[in-house]
Amino acid sequence: MKIEYNSNYQGCFVCGKENQEGMKLDFLYDEKEDMVFTQYRFKDFMQGFSGLVHGGFLSMLLDEVMAKACLQKGLPAVTARFEVWFRKPVFVGEEMTFQGRVREFKGKKIEAEALCIDKNGNKRASARAIFIKSDI
Numbered sequence: 785m786k787i788e789y790n791s792n793y794q795g796c797f798v799c800g801k802e803n804q805e806g807m808k809l810d811f812l813y814d815e816k817e818d819m820v821f822t823q824y825r826f827k828d829f830m831q832g833f834s835g836l837v838h839g840g841f842l843s844m845l846l847d848e849v850m851a852k853a854c855l856q857k858g859l860p861a862v863t864a865r866f867e868v869w870f871r872k873p874v875f876v877g878e879e880m881t882f883q884g885r886v887r888e889f890k891g892k893k894i895e896a897e898a899l900c901i902d903k904n905g906n907k908r909a910s911a912r913a914i915f916i917k918s919d920i
Contacts, residue, residue: 798848811852820853821883826876837874839909842900846911849884850896854915857886861894861915868911879903892917 794802799809811822824845832838847863854861874880884898893914900909 798844799852809848811849813856817883817885819883819885820849820856821881822849822852823879823881825879826874828876831876835875837876837878839868839870842870842874842909843868843911845880845882846884846898846900846909847913849882850886850898850911850913851884851915853884853886853896853898854894854917857889859886859889859894859915859917860919862918863913864916865914866911867913868909870909872906872908874900874902874908880908889917 794800797803797806799811800806801808807824809822809824811820813820822845826837826841830837830841843866846868847866851861851863881901882898883901884896887895887897889895894917896913896915898911898913899907901907
């Protein structure tokens, strides 16, 4: 199921449809797995070392898919702490799937996790984060 967000997010670099420079990604929700996901094929300008996607772009999408998982639960939140593990290189032009889920929430504190996986199901990167529920 495609997730729709209100107009407050239209300027977002990752998902905003009105951001001219943005990625304009759609996010889907898998109810059975209770997980949010998106797919993306990285472009040449997103590389760090020759041919490899810069870790900052991978981190951005891992963070975003967790934030969307928070929103899917009705918990608008901001990232307070973020840890990422780069497991295997991601190459420019490869399509990756990013999936995120909320692990636990108590009060204003939300714990989430995310994966970047290739078409064969191999984990290329993973992340965990603490989000703080916000009124944004």
